[in-house]
């Protein structure tokens with residue numbers, strides 16, 4: 001029997017309007033049954049301030065079901081090593097089950113960071 | 127005989143992309159024959175740095191034809207006393223010919239500034 | 253370890269140049285936003301701080317290579333901003349308030365600052381620098 | 395009077411708190427933008443500076459009430475950024491570069507900074523603060 005998990009949640013750490021210019025992080029996660037993958041929509045910035053929230057969300061997901069995570073990065077403006085660390089620790093768990101992280105539609109600057117760190121050879125970039 | 131002036135010009139002091147967040151000032155001026163008014167589209171921010179450019183544009187307009195100036199403020203994000211001074215010195219010239227400045231579609235924060243300074247009693251706000 | 257901090261300070265030292273005033277606005281908008289000020293208050297603070305910076309740059313009489321100082325003091329219920337130049341200062345008694353109905357290109361800056369902020373103190377004299385301190389209180393949540 | 399300025403400096407002093415790193419990014423994006431850096435370079439600079447600030451905050455060992463210092467030196471052809479904390483410092487020789495292919499959550503920050511910036515100097519020791527200086531050159535216009 002395959003456990004089907006349906007979940008949709010939005011967590012906002014902070015929200016700024018146009019004038020304020022500061023973006024924080026919005027996280028949306030859901031499990032896609034037909035694809036058998038977690039879908040994670042990241043919007044805003046992952047940095048030292050917001051990385052904990054991402055770590056929490058990812059841990060929750062993988063504890064519920066250890067399956068591929070497909071991250072939609074269309075609206076992910078920024079990530080640095082604090083965010084990459086979250087992916088790396090998730091990868092350690094995922095690789096045991098031969099699962100992976102898939103990053104879709106990410107900005108060139110983020111792709112560059114994955115190249116530099118060699119993560120592009122481990123994570124799947126679409 | 128009425129002199130008809132048709133002019134369209136765009137002056138940019140600086141342009142910033144989404145990531146850069148800094149907006150400078152874009153000025154578009156044209157003379158509308160049927161309304162017999164100058165139409166001035168301001169986009170961005172009028173402050174100490176950009177006010178000179180606005181002053182130049184307004185002076186040029188009034189030297190060509192001393193007529194009403196209708197300012198479209200939909201995309202005017204910011205103005206302070208350095209910008210108001212430009213309006214005030216233009217008003218001094220315009221009032222001699224019983225002409226005026228009309229400000230259309232301005233943001234609440236700019237309306238507030240006009241109230242505080244009493245300019246709302248002199249300039250027409252639409 | 254995690255004792256509560258009641259006051260935090262951000263300090264920006266910046267050249268006496270007009271092109272940097274927008275950077276200061278960006279900074280204060282972000283600070284005020286994260287403190288919970290609403291859009292109207294943020295716009296007020298941006299204008300007031302810009303006026304003070306414009307004065308430091310235009311009237312301070314400093315070299316463009318010299319810097320002036322903007323300090324942000326973040327407390328639970330208020331933001332205090334100081335703008336200090338190390339310029340020539342001025343005689344406060346010689347400054348007149350703008351007269352309503354009169355068209356005057358100058359003399360609006362300090363009047364606007366006082367109108368938009370909750371409290372304003374100016375420290376200046378005809379041969380010391382000028383330091384203007386302005387306070388905006390967070391509104392009670394309703 | 396209007397002699398050309400070849401070097402200008404902006405200095406920001408900011409608390410050791412994670413929530414302010416985004417403000418520093420905002421600041422440097424605006425500075426780099428006005429200097430003429432392109433989008434790719436601006437993103438590189440934002441990441442490198444964030445890494446340095448994150449290190450000051452995470453590893454400096456300072457009180458959150460203490461501030462660290464970010465200096466921007468704007469020259470015609472380059473931007474030099476220094477991040478200085480007055481914390482416990484570290485022993486540079488004990489730090490290893492990340493190994494390609496190995497999954498390691500830590501140790502990426504300085505490696506990323508060195509990859510993205512044109513020149514990097516670190517001044518630190520096991521009981522002095524840390525100061526990291528990074529330089530990005532403007533590309534020749536083609």
Ligand SMILES: Nc1ncnc2c1ncn2[C@@H]1O[C@H](COP(=O)(O)OP(=O)(O)O)[C@@H](O)[C@H]1O
Nearest residue numbers: 307308311312341342358359360361362363382
């Ligand atoms: N930082 C400053 N240094 C020296 N003089 C100043 C400073 N700020 C204000 N002043 C003086 O106060 C006057 C009034 O300032 P303000 O109300 O801002 O109007 P404005 O700048 O349009 O003249 C200025 O004209 C100037 O003489």
Ligand SMILES: Nc1ncnc2c1ncn2[C@@H]1O[C@H](COP(=O)(O)OP(=O)(O)O)[C@@H](O)[C@H]1O
Nearest residue numbers: 449450453454483484500501502503504505524
């Ligand atoms: N500002 C600093 N103060 C003290 N130690 C530091 C500082 N910056 C870096 N370090 C030391 O260098 C190590 C490597 O830093 P870095 O490459 O950024 O990776 P990470 O931060 O992920 O550990 C840190 O773990 C820390 O021991």
